[in-house]
Amino acid sequence: MRLGASAQAALAGFKWSGPFREAGLLLLFALVLTVATWFLRSDGLPLAADPMGYELELAAPLTVTEKALAFYDEGDYLFVDTRPRVDGDFQTIPGAFFIREASFDDDLLEYFDFMTTEDHFILFGDGDLFTVSNIAARMQDRGYQNLLILKGGLTSWLQAGGEISHRPGGES
Amino acid sequence: MKDLFVLACRLFVGGIFIYASLDKLAHPQAFAEVIHHYRLTPYPLLHPSAHLLPILELVIGSALILGLGSRGAALLAGTLTVIFMAAITSALIRNLDISCGCFNTDGGHDVGLDLLWRDGILLLLCLPPLLARKPGFGLDRFFRK
Numbered sequence: 080m081r082l083g084a085s086a087q088a089a090l091a092g093f094k095w096s097g098p099f100r101e102a103g104l105l106l107l108f109a110l111v112l113t114v115a116t117w118f119l120r121s122d123g124l125p126l127a128a129d130p131m132g133y134e135l136e137l138a139a140p141l142t143v144t145e146k147a148l149a150f151y152d153e154g155d156y157l158f159v160d161t162r163p164r165v166d167g168d169f170q171t172i173p174g175a176f177f178i179r180e181a182s183f184d185d186d187l188l189e190y191f192d193f194m195t196t197e198d199h200f201i202l203f204g205d206g207d208l209f210t211v212s213n214i215a216a217r218m219q220d221r222g223y224q225n226l227l228i229l230k231g232g233l234t235s236w237l238q239a240g241g242e243i244s245h246r247p248g249g250e251s
Numbered sequence: 252m253k254d255l256f257v258l259a260c261r262l263f264v265g266g267i268f269i270y271a272s273l274d275k276l277a278h279p280q281a282f283a284e285v286i287h288h289y290r291l292t293p294y295p296l297l298h299p300s301a302h303l304l305p306i307l308e309l310v311i312g313s314a315l316i317l318g319l320g321s322r323g324a325a326l327l328a329g330t331l332t333v334i335f336m337a338a339i340t341s342a343l344i345r346n347l348d349i350s351c352g353c354f355n356t357d358g359g360h361d362v363g364l365d366l367l368w369r370d371g372i373l374l375l376l377c378l379p380p381l382l383a384r385k386p387g388f389g390l391d392r393f394f395r396k
Contacts, residue, residue, distance in 0.1 A: 093382065093384075097322055097323075098322035098323050098325070098326045098381060099323070099326065100323065101320035101321075101322055101323020101324070101326070102320075102323035102324070102326045102327045102330075103323070104320060104323065105310055105311065105314055105320055105323050105324055105327060106307070106327065108310055109303065109306050109307040109310040109311075110303070112306050112310065113302050113303045113306045113307075116302070116306065117302055124279045124280055124283060124298045124301060124302065125298060126298055126299060126302075127294075127295065127298065128283065128287075128294045128295075128297040128298045130294050133284070133287050133294075133297075
């Protein structure tokens with residue numbers, strides 16, 4: 080009862096126009112700041128979200144670049160480049176195997192003596208999770224269970240300053 | 252005495268909002284994923300929200316701490332808190348096993364009833380600065396008539 084009376088007293092004659100005007104100005108300022116930072120930030124999110132990246136149920140867990148760099152330094156993981164074959168020179172993570180969607184069986188056969196199902200793998204692409212996840216699922220079918228997918232692909236690896244090797248075209 | 256209480260509320264709520272904005276500002280992609288986990292935001296609004304919310308929190312927090320437009324900042328802080336409470340309630344009703352993303356975009360506190368209590372207290376602390384008739388301590392005293 081007393082609380083209600085004190086609340087009534089606090090609100091009696093209270094002008095809401097002031098707070099609403101201030102809130103409007105602050106909101107406007109935040110909007111301007113948001114647009115400005117979106118233009119200035121190089122690592123910013125694109126304005127439009129790709130539903131595929133959010134809805135896709137990945138065949139293997141994602142790992143972030145910081146962890147992948149640590150795994151690379153420790154040497155416990157083998158890296159698998161899943162990007163489509165290119166004609167010209169290209170960059171990749173040193174020591175990476177090439178397993179592509181279009182030549183999956185041939186590629187796997189080629190590395191048969193070097194890759195065992197007990198090995199741990201980090202699969203990466205160019206950021207296209209759908210393809211990498213698809214290859215991860217196919218590798219799992221062949222018994223390779225210790226798989227991780229590099230979030231952001233080679234682009235995030237490059238941005239994080241990860242080691243890179245340059246390969247001439249046709250070598251992949 | 253009353254002014255000191257209003258100042259304490261402003262500093263507390265402002266500090267919470269600034270702290271909450273920092274990790275989200277540093278990891279916009281992770282924050283977009285946190286928003287997506289609530290399954291409330293349509294895709295066209297997902298990334299714009301992930302851009303705007305942390306900056307809005309930072310602006311609100313700074314305004315409360317500086318005492319500049321503090322009534323408006325308290326109104327926005329209260330409104331945002333009510334929105335957060337509605338999102339948490341909706342996640343609880345739908346039995347979503349997600350982290351709240353309030354202060355940390357990498358895991359953090361799971362959505363639960365305790366969060367509603369915490370946000371309820373935060374909402375109450377927004378009222379004194381909102382209803383303060385006098386500018387009190389802060390930059391508002393130079394602008395408010």
